[in-house]
Amino acid sequence: MSPRSAYRLLDAPGGDGFALAWDQAIDEGIERMRADALERALGGAFVPVFRRGKIVRVEHRRCDRLAIALLAGKDRSVDDYRRNAVSRRKYRQDMAALDAEREARRLAAEAVWAQHQVILDRIEADRLARRPALEPRVRRL
Template sequence: MSTTPSFTPVPRQRSRHDGWNAEKQYAFIEALAACGIVRAAAEKVGMHAASAYRLRDADGAESFAAAWDAALKTGMAQLVDVAMERAINGVAVPHFYKGRQVGETRWFDNRLLMFMLRHTSPQMFGRFAAEVDIAERADREQAEAEARRLAQLERAEALLAATEAELCEIEADGSTEQGLESRHLQHQIIQRRDRLISIVAQLRIVDTARAAEASIDQLVAAGRYSARHGAIFKRQLHVGGP
């Protein structure tokens, strides 16, 4: 069953193929319910977030605005589900050697888990969390930032996969006599792919650093390294404190 709320589209004085016609409004609300991010939903239908907000404030937009609020609530609930799933099941952190993946570890963020429990079951976990968490506000902000990072990583990886598929289609089309416009489009897609690879790598750095730090802590606990050597290794890896 669709989670997209029904609504009456905002009336438009002129019908334009690049404007907010009824079909584009329906697609925007559907995308917003799926992702919970206004900018991402607007981009998916080929529009800017600023124009979406202007449409929401236009005359006759009451039904559209109500559907917007409902879709945003649905989308945010899905983001919470993603954060909860990652808090419980952890995040897979791949390990590479000479460009090839040779294994992975799973990183668990207990602070993110406590944040999710505290807000989904406040009567059960709120008081306990307040008693054991002397830096509640800092932890909450960090957990919220982590949830946003994970959501951004999900979206960036999805966009990267779609871009790779788009590029494969063009390359499979395969004509060596591509026109200037086609070659220009291929170059743009390659640039977009490279930017997305950089974004995903930056968002993954946190996971990789934490996994490396956890591995060092395990070796120290097992007596393989002294605490002093562990601290030195963390500094060399840029994952620990001073």
């Protein structure tokens, strides 16, 4: 699935289940990443060493920084770092409703303006109809 089609499905009517599945998939991926990082921190990893473009040996290295980061206690939930798909979907729906409300208000204001313009045009036409024809001031030269 392309990212574009995923976001379309997220915004589609009835996409609440997809938004929940999206959040669960991200949470599961982050938990897998944490487990893999913990395994690498405790057991180390094999790292190839290259010289002049050729592999010379493979070393087993442990990453103390990774272990320190995992032990630092920054085990906050994913929602602290990002907006989840469900809230993003609700936000977009709220914004669409707000846009529809603003458009309805604009159309109502235009309708009122058009009614006022009709009244003003009628008043102007009545004023011009009641005005007597002006006779020229100079009758003879």
